[in-house]
Amino acid sequence: MRRADRLIINVLSNYGLTLVAGVASLLIVPTAIGSLSQTGYGLAAMLLATYSITETLAMCVNRAMQRYMPQDLASDDPKRVSVTFNSAVACHTVVGILAAIVVWYVKDWYVEEPGLSEALRRDGRLAGIMVCLSLVAGAPFFAYRAALQAMERFDLSVAYVSVGMVVRIAIILIFFNLGEGSITLFVISHPVVTIGAYIACRRALFREIPSLKESPRLVTGASLKTLTVFAAGGLLVTSGNILGLEGFRILVGKELGLSDAGGLSAVWTFRAMVFMTINSMTNVLLPTVSNLDAEGSSENIAKLFTFAAKGSALAAASVCLVPLAIADAFLVLWLGPEFRELRGLLYTVMLANVPVSIAISSQTVLVGLGRLSVTGPTVFVRGAGSLLAAWMYIRVAQSPTLLGAAICLYAVQAATSLYLFFYGFRVTGVPRVRGLVDGLILPMILGAAAAGMTWLVSWQIGDSHWWSIIVAVCVGEIAFLLLVLQFGLTPEERGRFKSFLGKVRGKMGAVRTPTA
Secondary structure (H helix, E strand, O other): OOHHHHHHHHHHHHHHHHHHHHHHHHHHHHHHHHHHHHHHHHHHHHHHHHHHHHHHHHHHHHHHHHHHHHHHHHOOOOOHHHHHHHHHHHHHHHHHHHHHHHHHHHHHHHHOOOOOOHHHHHHHHHHHHHHHHHHHHHHHHHHHHHHHHHOOOHHHHHHHHHHHHHHHHHHHHHHHHOOOOOHHHHHHHHHHHHHHHHHHHHHHHHHHOOOOOOOHHHOOHHHHHHHHHHHHHHHHHHHHHHHHHHHHHHHHHHHOOHHHHHHHHHHHHHHHHHHHHHHHHHOOHHHHHHHHHHHOOHHHHHHHHHHHHHHHHHHHHHHHHOOHHHHHHHHHHHHOHHHHHHHHHHHHHHHHHHHHHHHHHHHHHHHHOOOHHHHHHHHHHHHHHHHHHHHHHHHHOOOOOHHHHHHHHHHHHHHHHHHHHHHHHHHHOOOHHHHHHHHHHHHHHHHHHHHHHHHHHHHHHOOOOHHHHHHHHHHHHHHHHHHHHHHHOOHHHHHHHHHHHHHHHHHHHHHHOOOO
16 A cells, blocks of 8 residues: 555544544543532542553653664564564553552542542542552553554554443443442543553554564563663653643642642543544654655655644644634533633633644654654653743732633743744755745634634524534534635645545445446
8 A cells, every 4th residue: 555545544544533532522521520520520530640641651662663663674684573562562561560659659649639528539549549450451552552553554553442432431421320430430441441452453463463473582682772762762752741731730630629620621621632633643654754764755754744734733723723613602511501610721722722733743753753852852841841830820829720820831832832843844854934834824824714604603593502513613614624625735735635535436436346
């Protein structure tokens, strides 16, 4: 399969995962808040974040695998890929054990928060213990999904993870609606279905690489050093992302209270959707860029980066700008009128995630090229600096609020993200003016125009019912799609998509046509 076609398939597959994850969040969050209360949901979100942080830390090793496994397969030594893979499994195992030790002590710090009932404390402690066990047992399986993605088979990994998400939705909705919901069930259901998906990835991986061997004997000091050095370079990137996300959630929970942490976690559902949407386009780039870099194809890297930057900006505009006009009404219908006070936070998150999201393409390409000397410190400063700004606001302000802390956080993140965005153009050799127009100005203009259409429709039909919100957003998104097709793509990009769609129609026609 041509690399361009594989890239399109991977992007579309990840969009499917984004849709599943979005539906999951929209269904799960109000159910959990209704059963656990906003404070209980805040505690559950903070405990679940400990597992998510470990998954994020494991991405350092995943990036190293995606950097080196394609090169191993291209080498003359068939054993190299097995050595790299088993060394990565060893790294993941160590990460899981260390994380479990940290979570064991952190869980008590969470559950001792004032205002929690004794029942919630017991439930939270049990959830923390289950997270520790799942980290020790499940961390080695992280390598299977990462290896499958290194083979550019995001479509397979996405399929398994999506099935796991659907199973988790069913579990939570059934048990919580039967009155059997708990913090432990909410938290532990995520790692259980995730590990199950990764086990399925293992089977697919061995179909992709039949020669792959599993054995601790294949772990070598040289391979561990190579992976560790690359992962350590990416650790600044990962640490920065953690500080700017989970660090802020912890800060809010400890300084402003678990109720505010619950409100933040609910609104961050949209941040997660934005992040997954952009990741659906950019995380497929790392192994592709690594392959192109190994081939010395700098011209194709520049073209790929330009297309990815534009795609990230268009996706950010689609998710953050187009539905902006009905965000307030959606919040009320989704969580209830008592959560209307979170609308300022919702607007802040949606608008601020535009500059933050468009920098993800730069970050991914730069990591794929091994340019960590600037990328790592910049992302770390973005996370640590934004967290410091929010902490200073909480300490200095007489009556600190969640909205004020979020504004301080995102002001720093937006500024550093724009710097990283332009740095990516400089490294890949793309002219800055072209990058600014294609990767920022044009997508924002198209998004603003489509947002106007959303507002116009909602003004005409109202926004007090689900059907009216859905109609307004659909009209806005369709208008945005038409604007992108007309003004947002170059003739070459249109031709590439038409060629891909033609192949898809041809294959579907071949399936429908019976053989003689």
